[in-house]
Amino acid sequence: MSVVLRTQLTGVAKRPARLLLTGMAVLVASFVVYATVLAQQITERSVLNGLSGTPETVDLVVQNGEITTGDLTAIGRLPGVTETAVRTEAYARTPAGDLIIATDPGSGPLSTVKVTEGRFPAAAGEIAVTPRTVERMGLGLGSTTTAQPGEGKAVPLTVVGVLEPRDDIGFLAYAPLSTVVQINGFDQLNRIDVRFDGGADAEAVREKVVAQLAGEAAPEVAGGAEVRLSEAREAAAEIDQLFIVVRVFVAVAVAAAVLIAASTFRIVFAQRMRQLALLRAVGAGRGALARALAAEGALTGLVAGVTGVLAALAVGHLIPPLLSAFGVEVSRPGFPLVQAVGTVLLAVLITIVAVLAPALSAARVAPLEALRSAATTGARRGVGLLRAITGLLLAAAAAGIAALVTINLPGPREQDYDAETMMLAVVGSGLLAYLALIALGPVLVRPVLAIAGWPLRRSGPVGRLAVGGVGGSSRRAAAVSVVVALGVTLIAGVLVGGDSIRVLSERETVAAAPTDFEVRGPDGSTLPAGLAERAAQNADLSRVATYRWIDGAQVGTFTAAVATDVSAKAVPRLADLDTSAGALTDVAPGKAAIAGYLAETDGLAVGDPVTVKADGKEVRVTVAAVLGGDAPLHSQILLDPADLTALGVAAAPTGMLADAAQPGEDGRAKGLRALRTVVAAQPDLGVNVLADQRDQITEALGVLMAIALALIGLTVLIAIVGVGSTTALSVVERVRESGLLRAVGMSRGGLHGMLTTESALYGVIGAVLGLLLGVPYAWLAVSAIGLEAPLTLPGWQLAAVFGILVALTALAGVMPARRAARVSPVTALGAD
Numbered sequence: 094m095s096v097v098l099r100t101q102l103t104g105v106a107k108r109p110a111r112l113l114l115t116g117m118a119v120l121v122a123s124f125v126v127y128a129t130v131l132a133q134q135i136t137e138r139s140v141l142n143g144l145s146g147t148p149e150t151v152d153l154v155v156q157n158g159e160i161t162t163g164d165l166t167a168i169g170r171l172p173g174v175t176e177t178a179v180r181t182e183a184y185a186r187t188p189a190g191d192l193i194i195a196t197d198p199g200s201g202p203l204s205t206v207k208v209t210e211g212r213f214p215a216a217a218g219e220i221a222v223t224p225r226t227v228e229r230m231g232l233g234l235g236s237t238t239t240a241q242p243g244e245g246k247a248v249p250l251t252v253v254g255v256l257e258p259r260d261d262i263g264f265l266a267y268a269p270l271s272t273v274v275q276i277n278g279f280d281q282l283n284r285i286d287v288r289f290d291g292g293a294d295a296e297a298v299r300e301k302v303v304a305q306l307a308g309e310a311a312p313e314v315a316g317g318a319e320v321r322l323s324e325a326r327e328a329a330a331e332i333d334q335l336f337i338v339v340r341v342f343v344a345v346a347v348a349a350a351v352l353i354a355a356s357t358f359r360i361v362f363a364q365r366m367r368q369l370a371l372l373r374a375v376g377a378g379r380g381a382l383a384r385a386l387a388a389e390g391a392l393t394g395l396v397a398g399v400t401g402v403l404a405a406l407a408v409g410h411l412i413p414p415l416l417s418a419f420g421v422e423v424s425r426p427g428f429p430l431v432q433a434v435g436t437v438l439l440a441v442l443i444t445i446v447a448v449l450a451p452a453l454s455a456a457r458v459a460p461l462e463a464l465r466s467a468a469t470t471g472a473r474r475g476v477g478l479l480r481a482i483t484g485l486l487l488a489a490a491a492a493g494i495a496a497l498v499t500i501n502l503p504g505p506r507e508q509d510y511d512a513e514t515m516m517l518a519v520v521g522s523g524l525l526a527y528l529a530l531i532a533l534g535p536v537l538v539r540p541v542l543a544i545a546g547w548p549l550r551r552s553g554p555v556g557r558l559a560v561g562g563v564g565g566s567s568r569r570a571a572a573v574s575v576v577v578a579l580g581v582t583l584i585a586g587v588l589v590g591g592d593s594i595r596v597l598s599e600r601e602t603v604a605a606a607p608t609d610f611e612v613r614g615p616d617g618s619t620l621p622a623g624l625a626e627r628a629a630q631n632a633d634l635s636r637v638a639t640y641r642w643i644d645g646a647q648v649g650t651f652t653a654a655v656a657t658d659v660s661a662k663a664v665p666r667l668a669d670l671d672t673s674a675g676a677l678t679d680v681a682p683g684k685a686a687i688a689g690y691l692a693e694t695d696g697l698a699v700g701d702p703v704t705v706k707a708d709g710k711e712v713r714v715t716v717a718a719v720l721g722g723d724a725p726l727h728s729q730i731l732l733d734p735a736d737l738t739a740l741g742v743a744a745a746p747t748g749m750l751a752d753a754a755q756p757g758e759d760g761r762a763k764g765l766r767a768l769r770t771v772v773a774a775q776p777d778l779g780v781n782v783l784a785d786q787r788d789q790i791t792e793a794l795g796v797l798m799a800i801a802l803a804l805i806g807l808t809v810l811i812a813i814v815g816v817g818s819t820t821a822l823s824v825v826e827r828v829r830e831s832g833l834l835r836a837v838g839m840s841r842g843g844l845h846g847m848l849t850t851e852s853a854l855y856g857v858i859g860a861v862l863g864l865l866l867g868v869p870y871a872w873l874a875v876s877a878i879g880l881e882a883p884l885t886l887p888g889w890q891l892a893a894v895f896g897i898l899v900a901l902t903a904l905a906g907v908m909p910a911r912r913a914a915r916v917s918p919v920t921a922l923g924a925d
Contacts, residue, residue, distance in 0.1 A: 112831070117212075117397070118442050119394055119397040119398065119401075119443050119444055119447075120397035120399065120400050120401045120404075121442075122400045122440070122443065123397060123400070123401025123402060123405075123436055123437070123439070123440045124401035124404050124405045125401075125405075126401075126404070126436050126439060127401065127402045127405040127432065127433060128281070128405040128409065130429055130432045130436070131406070131409035131429070132409075132426075132569070134427060134429060135409070135412070135413070135425070136424040147320050147321045147324060147575060147920075148202060148203055148205060148285065148286070148317075148615070149317075149321070150202035150203060150288055150297060150317075151178075151203065151286045151287065151288060151317030151321075152287055152288055152298075152316070152317050153286075153287035153289070153302060153314060153315070153316060154284065154285070154286055154287070154314070154315050154316070154317055154320045155284065155285040155287065155306065155312050155313070155314055155316060156285075156312055156313055156320075157312055157313045157314075158306070158310050158311055158312025158313060159274050159308075159311075159312065160281065160282040160283070160284070160285060160306075160312050161280050161282065162270070162274065162282065163280075164282075164285070164305070164306060165177060165179055165270075165282060167305050168285060168287060168306075169591060171293065171298065171301050171302065171305065172293075172298075172301070173290050173293030173298035173301070174287055174288070174289060174293075174302075175288050175289060175290050176198075176201065176202070176203055176288040177285055177286065177287050177288070178196075178198045178202075178203035178204070178285070178286040178288075179196050179270055179279075179282050179284070179285055179286075180197075180282075180284040180285070180286065181195070181196055181273055181282045181283040181284070182194060182195040182273065182282055182283070183240075183242070183273045183276040185240035185242050185248070185276050186238060186241045187240055187250075188238060188239065188243065188773040189231055189238055189769050190229070190230050190263075190264060190765075190769055191264055192226075192230070192264050192266055193262070193265050193266070193267075194220060194240070194266045194267070194268050194272065194273055194276060195265065195266070195267050195270065195273070195606065196267065196269070196270050197213075197267050199213030199214075199221075199267070202512070203239070204260050205258065205259055206221075206256045206257060206259075207256060207257045208221065208255070208256045209224075209255050209256060209257055210234055210254060211234050211252075211253050211254035212253055212254045213253075213254055213256065213267070214254065214267065214268050214269055214272070214826055215269060217271045217272050217275065218248065218249055218251060218272060219250070219251055219269070219272070220250050220252055220253070220266040220267065220268045221252070221253060221256045221266065221268075222255060222256075222265070222266045222267075223255070223256065223257065223258055223261040223263075223265050223266070224253075224255060224257065224261060225261040225263040225265075226261070226263055226264055226266060227756070228759075228762040229264065229762050229765055229766075229782075230263075230264065230478075230765075230766070231762075231766040231769075233255075234252055234254070234255060235252060235253075236251075237249065237250065237252070237647065237906065238250050238252075241277060242276045242277065245461070245474065247274050248275055249838070250266075250268075250355070251274075252266075255297050267427075269346060275833065280768075288316070289586060297313060299316075301309070302314055302814065307572075314421045314657050320371075320539065320666040320746050321625070328332070334896070342802065352732060378762035385447065387445060387448055389448070390447065390448030391444060391445055391448075392443055393444050393448075393759065394410065394440045394442070394443060394444030394445065394798075395437065395440070395441050397440055398436060398437035398438075398440025398441060399437055401440065402436050406428070410642045413425050413745055426783035437554075464847045476704070480532050480533075481532075481533070481536070482534030483532050484531075484536075485529075485532035487525050487526070487528045487529035488525075488526065488529040490522075491522045491523070491525035491526035491529060492522075494521055495519075495526075495870075495873060498518050498522065498873060498877055499513055499517065499873070501515065502515075502876050506538070509725040510851065512878055513875065516874065516877055516878065518877070519870065519873055519874045519877050522870070523582075523866075523870045526866060526870070527575075527578075527582070527866065530862060530866065531571075531575050534571030534572070534574065535567075535568045535570075535571040536567075537571070538563075538567045538570050538571045538858055541857070541861050542560065542563060542570070542854065542858060545854065545858065545861070546560035546563075546854070547855045554839075555841075555843050555846045555847045556850065558834075558847045558850045559846075559847045559854065560854070561734065562851050563851050563858075565852045570855060570895050571777070571858075573855045573859070574855050574858040575859065575862065576689075577855060577856055577858075577859025577860065577863065578858075578859040578860070578862040578863035578866065578900065579863070580859075580863065581859060581860050581862075581864060581867060581868070581894065581895075581898060582863040582866045584863075585863060585864050585867030585868055585871060585891060585894065586867045586870060586871040587871075588871075588887050588890050588894065589773070589868055589871035589872065589885065589886065589887065589891075590871045590875050592886075592887040592890070593871075593882040593883055593884060593885045594882050596671065596882065596883050597722070597882035599669065600669075600670060600671045600721055600722045600883075601722055601723065602787050603666055603667065603670050603725075604720075604722060604723040604726070604727065605723070605727055605783070606784065606787050607659070607750065607783075607786075608636065608664060608666065608750040608751055609668050609727070609751065609752045609753045609761060609764060609782070609783060609784040610634075610750070610751045610752070610753075610765065610768050610780060610781065610782060610783060610784070611748060611749070611750055611751075611780075611781045611783050612624070612749040612750075612751075612768065612778055612781075613722035613747070613748045613749075613781070614747065614748075614778055618747065619743060619745035619747055620639070620745065620746050620747065620748070621779070621870065622745070624749060624772065625637055625638075625666075625746065627771050628749065628751055628767075628771045631770075632754060632767075632770060633753065633754050633756055633760075633764045633766070634751045634753065634764050634767050634768060635751070635752045635753070635754045636657065636663070636664065636665065636750075636751065636752045637749065637750070637751045638660060638663035638664050638728070638749070639746035639748065639750075640657055640658055640659035640675055640746060640748050641734070641737055641743075641745075641746055641747050641748070642655060642728065642747055643655070643707055643737065643740060644707065645705040645707065646690060646705055646729075646730070646740070647705070647706040647707070648687065648704075648705050648729055649691065649694075649697065649703050649704070650695055650727060651691050651695070654705075654728070654729035654730055655726075655728040655729055655730075655741070656705065656707070656728060656729070656730045656731075656735065657725060657726055657728040657729070657730075657732070658732050658734045658736075658737040659725045659731070659750070661677040661680065661725075661727060661731075664725070667725055670720060670721075670725070671720065671722065672686075672718050672719065673689055673720070673721050674698065674699045674719040675716070675717050675718030675719060676717075677718055677731070679717035679718055680717055680718065680731055680733055681717070681733055682733045682735045682736060683714055683715060683733070683736065684714060684716075684717035684733065685703070685714040685715070685716065685730050685731060685732050685733070686707070686718035686719070686720060686722065686731040687716055687718075687719060687724065687729065687730050687731075688720055688729045688730070689719055689720050689721045689722055689729070690722075691729050692716070692719045697716050697719070698716065699716050699717065699719060700715060700716060701715070701716050702714070703715075703716060704741065705732070705736070706740075707740045707741065707742075709741075710739065710740050710741045711740075712732075712736045712739045714732065714736055719735060719881060726828045751768060752764070753765075753784070761782070761784055765780070765782060768780055803806065845911060849903055849906045849907055850903070851906065852902050852904075852906025852907075853899050853900075853902055853906070855902050856898045856899040856900075856901065856902030856903065857899055858896070860895045860898045864891060864895065868886065868891075872884045
């Protein structure tokens, strides 16, 4: 071991706090990486049984071919076969609504359901329903109903049990095979599950089953384990895709850790410039010095990586028993050693990459620097000419790609638009812009600090010193702030993009599902007289409104338009429709509201005339409103009833809308039962629960936003750690400066406030730069997707992100500031 390396490692041993602080960002990154590995293992192990619909006890599965009840009987009689379970279903209409009736053994090792009330049906005409079916269709224990198959006679049904299936879709029942066959009118089966005797020769039994089913349309015969694995893999594809996204964000977090680590090493080496110069003065070569500093970085990465892996392993094995205490059962993640070693090696690699540039820069220190103090060598300002040119070229390339994307944005309803390529271009432009931010950061910090520091400079000496401390080392401020900016950029992008898509989804949801329920006849037939009046009198329904619609109308050059006359006054939720011009309330005889893409295609605006044609008749109307998307109920034009009548549409309504009188799932279930009671005498009428569509869209969007923000939070966490470690290192290395300030009269509170304010300023600079970068790119990404989503700005959310980031960065400096304030002036002035 060289003398230089031994000297550096001795210094590390004397100041282990420096090692810990230097590697804190790497430690967090290691924890995140290995925690992701453990989370994926927990998820995959926990949901395997849930992903597969085949019980573990199934030895053989017969499917995908012609299977009859005769085959079922023959297979059940084969030697070695203990039990068979048929999987098939029937679809039928009932007075309470559409119903899927499936088969299951009801109990035993091949069953996929659990009876919670009553019993499993055994005789013909008996069914068991799911809890949600009870709520939605009112088919409680003891209820009777009639199943009307597509052809043939109605089949009376009696509910004898309530059971829990794997998936409760809200219109599901189980019955004996005889009932399903009777409703279907044929004995074709979907699948047969087979269980063997304990001592049976599995291969021999399989051969017998195959021989029994031989023929031209023979079904497939596969092992139960094989089918389970196939089902699990197919269903787990979504989980795999989710973790692909997770790994992308983890990669971003790792990149942030590299930036933070590089910044930290740069600070450490800058503060130790005098020591390094002394080593050069006594004969240490640049190469030896660079190798010694790189070795110190590798040691830091090794310690941080091992610590992060052990912490993640402890948390990963603590989660299952903790969740079990709350009634949630998940599997343990095991001990993935290969991934653990890989994570530690990644941590070492991160630190080596991060330390190279600072180490080479520090190794070039001149021996003359040994005559100067650390305070005079610790800070460098500005950027060199090469770095400035590189930054400007990166910024120009980013702007050029962004301009190219803007020029090629899709038009309304454009076909064959390559959204994936455009999104890749946006990401590429954003990456170049961020690299430009890194290169030009020290220059960009100054104007932001000049504006943000203006009130602080006038607040007193503490504020002036804090601004001077940040501005005095613009490179250090930029190195930390650009990582905060990365987190803010991603969060701002998600919030702006998510808000734009939320507005789009709300617009489309309101247009498609303006009420909780909809009743329509087949092929646009008219509703029976008095139906709406009976619905309006029911206490479980509210805001009942009828409407008419016609398909195949010509509006301008659009030849396949749907026109409707649903009243915006009768359906209050339509007021939430996005209108780019005019208002829905302006619709009147001779005035119409048209879809936004239709207006863009024909160049129509409010006040322009447009001709509507249908079935040889036409009306001429004026555009009273232009919508952002579709008109109500997936139509293209909203007309006044008088104009729709002029097109030859009958006066009787073709559809009815209604809301549940009470909020929540219970109110919706009551409203649905009431509406199905109202239409019970007209079995051809279909009742659609539009509210479920709204809930699914809202829930899916909420989950995606939560996942995205949680993943981006990893980058923000590392950024906060970076601010904290930077402030802590600043305290460790600026002990003499702190002592001097205390010696000239600064109080502990003043020193504490100065250092905390410095940390907060890192957050202010990073948040400003992040918002300036994130919002425009979010708008560009939303436009490039091709969804025709509006460009929105969630001001309060972005302001909250700004405030929270500044508060968190300030909080990151609290502990280091307290430590500095505790040191006495005499001790501080005597420190090296």
